[in-house]
Structures are given as structure tokens and as C-alpha cells.
Amino acid sequence: MEKILSVKNLDITFRTNAGNIHAIRGVDFELPTGKTVALVGESGSGKSVTMKAVVGLLDSNAIINSGEIFYNDVDLLTLTKKDLRRTINGQEIAMVFQDPMTSLDPTMTIGEQIMEGMFLHKKISKSEARQKAIELLKLVGIMEAEKRMKNYPHQLSGGMRQRVVIAIALSCEPKILICDEPTTALDVTIQARILDLINEIQRQMGLSVIYITHDLGVVAKVADFVNVMYAGKVIERGTVEEIFYDPRHPYTWGLLSAMPDLETDDERLYSIPGSPPNLLHEPKGDAFAARNKFAMKIDEKAEPPMFKISETHYAATWLLHPDAPKIELPAELKSRLERARKAAHYDGTTA
């Protein structure tokens, strides 16, 4: 499969008053052309930082210790900021940021902001741009689009702002669209509409998409491949089916269990115990060990490598070592997975 983007061994530290935070600890990541890859993982696991590195928008206290980021055949990390901005950003790789308010200019109307990018990258007349901006607003489901063009960001609801940011990203017809939590502020019906819209554009224009999200329902809907991040590393990757029907990393098990299920009626939701490690201090052994009830002696000493499960499925847990004891999945998760597989007629390898 052809890859439009591949990140290799990315390693990033932030300098802070309190010391150095080793936020990204060797991330490998691939985006096959025309496909959708989801990046999931707990808050602080490094999803946004990884993608900011791709678009060259890391905060100024970041140090890239090592790594390569290939867009087609170009290593983006070797480009100057200016070259990156001119050729890639916005035009070929567009990013929708997590917090819509921070990427909108409060002093400009949303119409001006959508048209701005078009003027920057294309020869286009004012009235053409206006027409296109209105179309884009309609496309992302904003009603009375013509009137809304004159609104300032604070006059819009949270979800409307988010859709405006998506319209801006699409305005330059990018090759790669990176969406950081694009639909968290949207209700389910509009979320579904936006996801379908991106999917439609993807089919028409061969767009490749990266989704950062914690919403596993969204992942299930849009992703072809899933990367699960924990403490600055990708700890499990696979096709969407492999991750949802046959997850192998205990952290992935925790994520799947924490998702509220309309069918169960428990008083309390499952949540992964403890909190992620403070990356001011380099974790010793497996960074997830302290929160993993299946942890073994070796987890305290050595970081597990990626074990291969299939051509597409890998996970970094010592449980996959040939000498590891066989373990029984938690009952609640086991029945969940069984239900999911059955509903999907999934007959891949089972855990």
C-alpha cells in the first residue's frame, strides 16, 4: 500500500521550568494514501503534539531529538519553516485544531476567515471566493449561510465554530486532512453529517485523513486503521476490525471497557485505575505497568517491543511474549467483544 505520510521514530522533548518533559518517545505512524487513520489514547498521551510536528507548528519550547516525517518523498523535518508554510501547510496538509476558538480570529468575520485561505493559495476573484465560502458553510450544515458570513466567532455556538474551522480547512482542497477532535462539540446528528461529508470528499478527491479522537464510536465509523497511543508511544496498531474485535494490549482493553454502553446499566463506569506517568521522569520498564492488573515482573524492568500479531496488527505488551502465561480477559469486556464480533460476523483470529 502506498503511504502518503510516514512518521519514523519521532522523539520530542519540551523544555519547562520544572524540567524536560519527554512527551514523544519514539512514535512510528503511517497513513496509507486515500485511507483514514485514527489516533486514540488518553489525554496527554501525545496525539496533538505528534500531529503538530507534522504541520510544523510545535510550541517554541519543543526540541525534536530525532525522527523523520516523510510526506511523499520529502522529509518535512528538513524543510525550513518558511518552505513548510508555503508548500505544505494549509494547502497540501490542513489541520483542524482541537480548540476552535484558538484557531479563529475574534476580530474577523467568519466569511473573511474562510476566504482568506483561498486568496492565499489560489487565483480567485472576490465574488467567486464568496460564493465558495457560502457553499462550504452550507456543506458543513450551517443554515442561513449568507447571513452567517457576517458573524464574528463569539456570535456562534461551540459546534458552529468547530464547523467553521472545518470549512476553512477544506477551503484549500488539501491532500491530507488532520482533524484533532473535530466533532467533540457536536451533537450526534451533526457529527454524523460532518463525518459523512469528510468521507464523501475523501472518495471524490482521494483525500487521506487522520483523526485524533477519544470517541471510539467515531473511530468505528470512519477509520480504516487505528493507532493507540500511551505515554508518548504507539502501543497498539491494527485495522479497525482488529482493534475493536481482537484487541491485545491491556490499555486498549481499558479504553474499550470505559466506553459507556447503552445496553449495560451499571451504576459506575469502568475507568482505568491511576493516571498516566509524569513524563518529567523517564518511565522505567513498561509505562503502563503500574495501572495494569496483568503486569508481570518483567514489566517493571524492560519496555516491551512491538509484537507482531498479523501483517497489520502489532502491540507492545509482554503478554504477547511466547513465554507469557495465558490470561483470562475481564468478564465484562469478554462479553462485550463477543457481542461486537457476533453483530459483525467477525471471524478473524480470536484472543
Place this chain on the structure above:
Amino acid sequence: MTEPLLKVENLRQHFKISRNFTVKAVNGVSFEIYPGETYGLVGESGSGKTTIGRSIIRLYDPTDGEIIFNRDKISGELSDKIRRRLRKNMQMIFQDPMSSLNPRKKIGDIIGEGLDIHKLYSSQKERGEIIGEILKKVGLSPAHAERYPQQFSGGQRQRVGIARALVMNPKLIIADECISALDVSIQAQVVNLMKDIQSETKCAYLFIAHDLSMVKYISDRIGVLHKGYLVETGTTQEIFTNPAHPYTQSLLSAVPQPNPAVEKKRQLISYDASKIDYEKCTMRQISDSHFVLESGEN
């Protein structure tokens, strides 16, 4: 029956954008919240959820309607005394975690602001302890008090917003999409945390969200908003097992499930309200607690 903690009656909130364009964000919404209960408010983007929250806490001046909170009338002109009581007893957790935290202030001072205004400690040491304690409660560490908002991830910032509200020990917390920006595991932690705090302090929540599966978990009763109108309200059980309004039904049909094969084939129940004039509809009672907005004909 106990007296409601909050009573919203016929609330209208309109915004004039220009001479010939007024956004009618909230149109005659009425509901009550009882002490210690959680009322979930759901509805599509732009339906007026945040506006209702902001009108209640008086960041806006309501265009029309009456709001009674803790026996005080808090719509219309506010006396200093009532404004002070309102500031102490009602807190809001905002939707947008970045723009609601002052980037030049340390986390400890952001959380401590309310404590400072209402002088809720006797020494700096006690102030530090209260802040450290609340940070631990929301899953951060006391050492984080010295950091600035930019140094946190999106999810961590949201927990700061929650800590800032909780520290005041309010009677009502308006939580506007307070978990949407969090990852699933922390969502679960925060929802469990909010439930724990509620059983400890008996505070009530107005829980604004679009994630119905979470709303189901936390709410006792739910109100469904559409285009600024409350189209249905009932107990969580009633809304989920017996949704009466077609908009509620379409919302329920769109709740995503963590199953790729199911998700990729899913059909939504669509709902078109363009021919319905909600202004001409009335609330029909289905049970003691269950009401639905309907046009007169059916």
C-alpha cells in the same frame, strides 16, 4: 414534594445581530431542577444549550421569563446581595477549556479566585491545602498549582475548569459539555467523580451534553432542546425507553457504537422540522414527569 432549587419559567433569550437579523436562541423554555439531582440538557449544535446555561448564571440578561434560584428571583435587576449569593452558590464549567482559563494566571490562582473573592480560608496555608486537595480530587496533582494553562493538554485543562467550580462547594453546577473534550477513560473518571461529589455534597447539576450515552449515565431527568424550544422532558428512563418526540427519536438513533461493522452500515432516522412551527405547539403531558411538545392537531 420538595421545593425546586432552580425554576426556569418561559425563558427567552434573543440576540440582535443587525437591524434585520435577530437570533432567537431560546424560546419559552421552562424546567426545574431539584436539590441534589442531575438534569441533562441535550440537543443539536446551536439549539441554545449554552445560552440557557449562560442566561441562568446571568452572563446574559434574559429577554423574557423568570428564573428562581434558591428562593431568590435572579432574573431582572440583581441586588448586590443576591448577585453575591448567586456567584457563590452557582458555578459554571465552560465548554471551551482554553479560552475560559486566563493564560497569564497560575492554575492555583485560577482555582483560588472564588475562594479569594469570598474569603473562604483563614490562612495562605489553608488556601494552598484546599487547592491541593481539589486538584487531587480531579486527578491532577497539588504540584500542578504552580503551572500555567498552556502547559496542560486539552483534557487536563478541562479538569482545571472542573476543580475551579467544585472548590466553591456550590448548590448548582452548570456543566457545559464539560467532558466532551476528555478521552473515554477520563470521561468515566470525571463522571464517576461528579457522582461521588454529588452524593457527598448534595449539589445539583445542569449537565449539558450531546453525548447521549454519557447523559444517560449521569442524569436523573433529561430535557431535549431543538431550535431553542424544549421539545421533550422526562426521566432518563422515559426518554430512553419511550421517546415521544420525533427529534428525540432521531437523536437516539444516532448514538455511535464502538463496533465498526455496525457503524459503517448505520442508517439514521432523519427528522425535518422545517414545516413545524414550534411557537404554535403546546406541551402534552404523558406522565407525572414526562412531557412532549406537540402541535394542536394530533
